[in-house]
Amino acid sequence: MSKLRRPRAAVDFDRLEQLYPAAPEYFDTAWLDDPRTIESKQLERLKVRAGQAQRVPFFANRWDAAGFDAGSITSLDDLVRAPMYTVDDIRASIEAHPPFGDYQGVMPADAPREPMRVFTSGGTTGRSRPTLYTAWDREVGALLTARALYLQGIRPGDVVLNAWSYSTHNGAHIMDEALYKWLNCIVVTTGTGNVTSSRKQIELALEYGASAILTTGDYLLHLAEVARDMGIDPKADLALTALPNIGDAEELEATFGVPVLDSYGFHEVQWVAVECPAKAGLHIFEDAFIVQIVDTETGELLPDGEQGSICITEIYKTGSPQFRYNIMDLSTLYPRERCECGSWLRRMAPFAGRGDNMVKLRGVNVWPEALGAIATAVPGATSDYFVRAYREGHRDEIEVTVAAEPDTDRAALAAAVEAELSERVGVRISAVACRSGELDRLTGFGTAAKLVRFADER
Numbered sequence: 001m002s003k004l005r006r007p008r009a010a011v012d013f014d015r016l017e018q019l020y021p022a023a024p025e026y027f028d029t030a031w032l033d034d035p036r037t038i039e040s041k042q043l044e045r046l047k048v049r050a051g052q053a054q055r056v057p058f059f060a061n062r063w064d065a066a067g068f069d070a071g072s073i074t075s076l077d078d079l080v081r082a083p084m085y086t087v088d089d090i091r092a093s094i095e096a097h098p099p100f101g102d103y104q105g106v107m108p109a110d111a112p113r114e115p116m117r118v119f120t121s122g123g124t125t126g127r128s129r130p131t132l133y134t135a136w137d138r139e140v141g142a143l144l145t146a147r148a149l150y151l152q153g154i155r156p157g158d159v160v161l162n163a164w165s166y167s168t169h170n171g172a173h174i175m176d177e178a179l180y181k182w183l184n185c186i187v188v189t190t191g192t193g194n195v196t197s198s199r200k201q202i203e204l205a206l207e208y209g210a211s212a213i214l215t216t217g218d219y220l221l222h223l224a225e226v227a228r229d230m231g232i233d234p235k236a237d238l239a240l241t242a243l244p245n246i247g248d249a250e251e252l253e254a255t256f257g258v259p260v261l262d263s264y265g266f267h268e269v270q271w272v273a274v275e276c277p278a279k280a281g282l283h284i285f286e287d288a289f290i291v292q293i294v295d296t297e298t299g300e301l302l303p304d305g306e307q308g309s310i311c312i313t314e315i316y317k318t319g320s321p322q323f324r325y326n327i328m329d330l331s332t333l334y335p336r337e338r339c340e341c342g343s344w345l346r347r348m349a350p351f352a353g354r355g356d357n358m359v360k361l362r363g364v365n366v367w368p369e370a371l372g373a374i375a376t377a378v379p380g381a382t383s384d385y386f387v388r389a390y391r392e393g394h395r396d397e398i399e400v401t402v403a404a405e406p407d408t409d410r411a412a413l414a415a416a417v418e419a420e421l422s423e424r425v426g427v428r429i430s431a432v433a434c435r436s437g438e439l440d441r442l443t444g445f446g447t448a449a450k451l452v453r454f455a456d457e458r
């Protein structure tokens with residue numbers, strides 16, 4: 001096994017840090033690059049990444065069909081000629097080439113030479129969507145995450161509770177790697193409230209003097225309530241210096257007394273953009289990404305200032321490419337201007353919702369249609385259903401209503417649907433069973449061409 005290359009040998013760390021400076025030095029270097037430097041780095045990295053993507057069947061086939069060739073890129077404007085893809089194309093790739101699809105730049109057989117990890121997303125219905133990350137991709141991804149956490153107030157040497165779910169998803173793991181490997185923080189791996197009780201989380205945070213508890217804003221506000229019940233003042237006693245960006249920013253700032261700085265990322269590409277203290281948009285890490293905004297319907301590139309779907313190209317990886325991935329998250333790109341903080345990095349608006357119907361329920365992405373499919377498959381349910389998202393206290397909630405077959409015990413059916421949803425989705429979702437026909441008013445059955453299955457009342 002002379003060919004075995006261990007993770008420490010698989011990454012040239014000197015080169016990595018030269019290309020992608022880590023926090024805190026990043027904020028004195030690449031963060032302050034002038035527009036020409038930013039764009040020339042992007043073009044150089046884009047060309048390399050396009051050449052690598054073209055060797056991956058998923059991209060090669062699509063690019064061939066669209067007449068796009070990686071070698072034809074001579075300016076950043078050429079990127080728009082590369083065809084986009086969405087999660088539906090990823091799903092189709094997995095169906096055709098299970099279990100990893102044909103969109104990965106590396107495969108498990110390469111692992112002796114190219115150490116890798118796999119994390120998955122989705123999986124509410126059908127297969128999970130895997131992404132294989134090389135050692136390089138993990139390191140740069142963690143470094144980007146560390147930049148965001150630093151800007152949000154976490155400092156080297158801090159004790160930090162990581163209360164995200166350590167699971168098949170990337171989220172908790174990339175935070176862990178960022179904190180440990182790139183910020184020299186001491187991570188307390190509490191996991192969610194199911195793993196470490198809320199009281200215990202508070203006790204640990206107090207005992208070790210934690211500066212942050214990484215979790216959703218909803219859960220952090222819940223922890224504040226638990227703390228008060230324990231006679232602990234969330235602001236004075238916990239004294240957190242950084243807050244999460246998912247949840248009610250105003251309520252979080254009032255409860256903990258520190259600012260919420262927004263950020264944007266998703267698990268395949270890790271951290272993309274983060275807000276600076278000027279709070280005038282999220283600066284994109286442009287040494288690692290090119291962000292475009294496209295029309296959600298037509299896919300056409302939109303001018304600066306118009307809201308549309310985020311189409312992302314990473315220019316930092318060596319493994320599985322994300323090259324013009326239309327993620328269907330809504331945002332707006334601002335013109336390149338110098339920010340109060342001194343940075344010329346382009347800024348984007350905070351996440352403004354989904355181009356489609358996805359709901360983020362306690363950190364888990366759920367689709368109303370997928371919940372409907374699960375609920376209506378329960379014996380005693382008809383194919384008629386309706387999903388409602390609403391706000392209760394600090395949390396987003398979802399309620400699924402199914403119409404019952406005649407002579408079905410509706411209370412028992414509702415309980416069975418709840419159990420099935422909890423089992424399949426992994427979060428608690430309340431269910432109601434009604435009589436057949438009772439949903440027609442909501443779905444438009446008998447009057448509308450396309451039935452309405454979802455209401456977002458948040």
Ligand SMILES: [Zn+2]
Nearest residue numbers: 276278339341
């Ligand atoms: Zn700024």
